Amino acid sequence: MSPTPLDENGVRSLYRELLGREVESTEVMASHLKGHPTSDSLRESILRSDEYLAKNPRADLWRFLSANIVRPAPTIELDPTAEQFDAMFARIGGQWSSLGKEDPHWSVITNDKYRMPNFAAHEGEFYRSGTHVASVLRTFAARNAVAIPDSHVLELGCGTGRVTAALAEMFDHVTAVDVSAGHLDLCREALSKRGLDNVSLVQLADPRDVANLPDCSCFLSTIVLQHNPPPLISYLLDWCLAKVQPGGAALFQVPTHTPGYEFKITKYLASPQPKDFEMHCLPMHRVFDLLHRHNFAPKEVVMDSWTGMPGSHTFFAVKA
Secondary structure, X not given: OOOOEOOHXXXXXXXXXXXXXXXXXXXXXXXXXXXXXXXXXXXXXXXXXXXXXXXXXXXXXXXXXXXXXXXXXXXXXXXXXXXXXXXXXXXXXXXXXXXXXXXXXXXXXXXXXXXXXXXXXXXXXXXXXXXXXXXXXXXXHHHOOOOOOOOEEEEEOOOOOOOHHHHHHHOOEEEEEEOOHXXXXXXHHHHHHOOOOOEEEEEOOOHHHXXXXXXXXXXXXXXXXXXXXXXXXXXXXXXXXXXXXXXXXXXXXXEOOOOOOOEOHHHHHHOOOOOOOOOOOOOHHHHHHHHHHOOEXXXXXXXXXXXXXXXXXEEEEXXX
């Protein structure tokens, strides 16, 4: 079917349909007729306009997707020196150790009802929400006809045990890992309250400790990797994927296309630390490289809402 040529009636119709108003002037009408040979061309222009996006907040995803197709590769440095690598981990470790003491549950889900003064009234709701992540794992497996071995799951970034408790009911054993001693203390307490004794808690006092983690049948991590600089994300993913046994699976989430994001190691280490927590991304090609390195077959990559903005993806893959 041939594209519909644009005329004055077409301009008026699109304005009424998409913006709910009339064309503001004869000059604007003439500009559209000159700049847009077809109705589709003007429609796309309006859908990307600030006025349309202001009236339709969710339409920002449209602008992101349209721009992402032609966006050049951002500068994301992934190869720090050993000293820079240690400095990055010290920065992140210190940040999360502080959050583990000051506002541990809010740092997991940033809702004011999970702030320390309010948490007692919402504790049950907080921990019940962890079953959602477990159900996501089940759904991805069922959707791809994958039977995940239920012997041992490795959870990176367990926090206060919100998801850990649900995983402990799905798997024979859970190795729950976190950088923050404060979070792990609360995780231990939460598991004890629920009578769950099939979980091993591990603090990553040094990123290289990940090499000593046990092998597993499944690796899981959500809303965790994004808080680490890209070289750390890559390093942690590399080791955790290596721990999955043949026939096992991995479900993890990481932002890959954050609008306007770049990462330069020297600039990052010289920058002031945010008050709350950092947000980073890892290029999707690096994620696929790591999956390939460890003999994983990707089954699904789905854009998700974990970060509240476009560009975060959940990966589900099976190890051959």
